[in-house]
Amino acid sequence: MYEPKNEPMNDLASYTVYITGIVQGVGMRPYIFKTAEHLGLRGWVSNQGSGVVMEIAGRRISIREFLKVLSENPPAGAKINRIKIKPQCYGEYPNFSIITSSSNSSDNQLPGFIPPDTAICDQCIKEISDQTNRRYLYPFTNCTTCGPRYSIMKTLPYDRVNTSMAAFEMCPACRSEYESPDNRRFHAQSNCCPDCGPKLTLMDSKGKQLDSGSIHPVAAAVQLLRDGRLIGIKGLGGYHIACNAQDEKAIDTLRKRKRRPEKPLAVMPASLEAARLICRVTDKEEETLTSIQRPIVLLKKRFPEILPKNIAPGINRLGVMLPYTPLHHLLFQEGLQYLIMTSGNVSGMPICYQDGAALAELRDIVDFFLIHDREILTPIDDSVVRIIDEEVMVSRSARGYAPSALQINSDSECEIMAMGAEQKSSLCLLHQGFAHATQYLGNLDDMNSYQEYLQVMKNMQVLLGAEPQFIAHDLHPGYLSTQWAMKQSAAKIPIQHHHAHMAACMAENSLTEDAIGIIYDGTGLGTDGAIWGGEFLVGSIGSIGSKGSKGKFARVGHWKYVTLQGGDSAVKEPWKSAASYLYAMGVESKEYLASVSSLKVKMIESAISNNINCFQSSSMGRLFDCAAALVMGKTHITYDAQAAIELENAIAAEVTDLTDFYPYFIDEKIDEEIDEKTDKKEEKLEIGYKEILSGILSDIKGGKEGKEGKTPGYISAKFHNTVCAATIDCVCKIRKKRGINNVVLSGGVFENTYLLRNLKVGLKERGFRTYYHRKIPTNDGGIALGQAVAAAHMIKE
């Protein structure tokens, strides 16, 4: 904070003030205007780049008061990162004014921040429910504090001309709101009303406009939803497919047409009260559900379920989000209480957002479309979060959360574009000391996702005025992100997958000391050509890629390698993982994989013995798949991580405080590689799976023989406990040798709440300081950030 020193306070002075952070699209300029007028200050304020710049003139004491108010009480939604002030010669200004933004990037020395989209505010909700208000029932109502931002932006600064609202000219009433400092729509860039703003259209599945006569399209849509029809609804960041969530048949139709047999569907209840009837909602969960980000929150279902079971079969959580646009609020009429709101896409493809493409791609899925003419420029999915121990953990970072900017403890001036992984892809642009992480961009092997990914990469550079000289990417040569990187002329920095996971978590937690990383996930290419995923790494964020060892980090332990057959197909068919593990143990699979044809099992075994399409793997994800196949009979899955999710779910059904675990062994081996730091051959710990799986097999047999307590829930809990116990044991051994007390947890497997919670507790009991993800996804969605940060540190050295 600036403190003018030893200067007479009644003097007149002028300053140029730069404010950076999330300061556009949050009502910052009107707020500054009002505050300045109140204090009798003169000058002007303007958006510049993605920041705010002003000249302020008046009595020194008033300026001081002004800056204090600004830094201590900024408008809600604003996140001021820095206030920079520069004294000027005193200048006379007639008044205080808001002037046209400067978009000249050459005079833009401010680091950029992109304002995310926010949910409709309470005042706007009041207006659309008030029969006497001119915005009664108007589905595009918004104000300076709420509404679309990132999704409708072409470029910074955030001004109407730079958004898709430029197509709509404000009517006199709206313009006068926009221009009067006392109005809460003063300089609201997407201000509009029924007279001048976007309009809704209801169409049939062929895109033919329906004449609903005098009936409001929303009212007509509500009737169709009540009749069990599926509607493609254009929303804030893309299309949703909606149907009545109390209508089992409609949901069934949606599943069939979308070819999505089991994956849980998101539910939008009319209100918080309605949400409480279907799920348990803690205080923290309530706070999150009603936050301006309005994400999908994974809540515990209430039993007996009042909504049809086919919404989220086989699991005891439900993805719930509250209405976040005026249109959503208007849909809950005539007794509608719950809607299914699932992304409007063809299975595996990104969310539809352009009207032409949406109408073409969704026509075989929906019966009707409810669309509008406000163009979406950047598609963005709903975010997904869960609350663990009173903390929000973002699992899919998208609407409301992204793009996010994280300040990086690195004085490096370089600009880096980090490419992320392959699935749950995202990008991260390191620019002027901030890591800007994009929204979730889906799986890159889909052509539309891939194109979108390249588009977002371009947009980020334009929006922030960045020209990255470095590209950070994964080691995997088959990732499309890597293949793209390889074709570029910029300097390339490869970052090992689990190294990136660890760096992401350390950056998120601003952890600069040495730490032990426990990285548990599905698939990541290791430096030895094997598929890693059950790793113990050691390093500090500044030295993970330290002294001459370019990108090397110490891998001090891992789960023992198993020969896994089947490549990517093993992920979709967990029985293949089970067959591979059992083969390695010399156990006949047939008995335990009774539902799989014995011919197939034999072929896999023969393929393993002949090394056809086999690889070495320490993946924790595949160990969970194996356990799920054996314990739950989950041989095939239809959505991401389904087997592991159902295995975790089985615990809650029966056992809650079981502490039993299976015997396990940790081998202490001398590594073949020479440690580059110490020039010695280091010891490496290997956790075995054989003893653990043998324990599971004998419990499964026991269960079959009718022995008490050997239920899937019991075995699953015991398996989870074993993984925890072995992990903690291994970390303790590492601490003993290296004296490191910080533990970093990252990787997709930590989406498993039971595992995360128990590890946190266990590590705390043993005196470890434990760090894990909250804002940055623990899954591959966090890889880009980790790559950017790790690369920045490597460049520095």
Next chain:
Amino acid sequence: MDEKINLAHGDGGVDTQGLIRNLFYQYFDEPLSNSMPDSFVFEAGQHKLAFTTDSFVVKPLFFRGGNIGKLAVCGTINDLATAGARPLFLSAGFIIEEGFSMEKLHLIAKSMSDICQETGAKIVTGDTKVVERGNVDGLFINTSGIGIVSDNYHPQQAEPGDEIIITGGIGEHGTSILLARYDLGMETKLTSDCAPMSFLINGLGEHLKHVKLMKDPTRGGIATSLNEIAAEQALEVELNEKAIPVKSEVDAIGDILGIDPLYLASEGRMLIVAEKGWGEKMLHQIKALDYCGEAQIIGRFTSGHQGMVSMKTLIGGKRIVPILEGQMLPRIC
């Protein structure tokens, strides 16, 4: 650093390309075009001739639908065919392991002769070496060939809208080799598609004028061949999954082993790029030819410039069919 040759240097992928570019081109003349073609075409008097060579180290030597000898002759003939050439003369070099069965050698030589008879090619020169036991695995064969290029064939730059034909089911050779090499406990009637493709040159008749290029999808399957074509032509290829002929056995075995048939080799198939609008007519003609009853139009060129191959899937998505870099490493997390 003493770098060593490893198996990846021979799999036809990036490492092979690297070896050729970074090592062989240091010493040999660079090829006249910027990529080493399957066949080298040159003029001799009135005629255009094509010249090619290939070595065969297949394991096992005998498989359902063929043997190493048939493969060696077909392989070279097919490489000539991609240049629009009918084979004239072949050479055959044999490297034989001490102790190799004379009877097997008879069978191998006979099937080489059968293909020659069928196609009019003549083996006119050759070489035989026997090495000590253990120095080769049974038998290796090298063949070279010279063919005469049809006057009707004028390869051209592909354009958006040009159609892509495959002359039959994909991956049948690769799958047959898997089945023959390993005891997978699976009984099938599947045979290798190994066959000579030279009859296409006459068989296409006047239509050959509308063929823009041809490629035999051997190592790495149609996925690899099409990625190479897309990159060379600086265009994109969009396949249609529904149209790609895959025998149910190939599909089933690929499914169990987790191997995508798009990456499995054929030894008797041709990818033909037909000028926009000519695909259907050409297909009609091709289907009547030997070995080509299952021919299909499987995709077309589109206007992107990233050299990528994608495939409209059965469920309506558009999946990228990437280049396989080295081994088929799992990507899904």
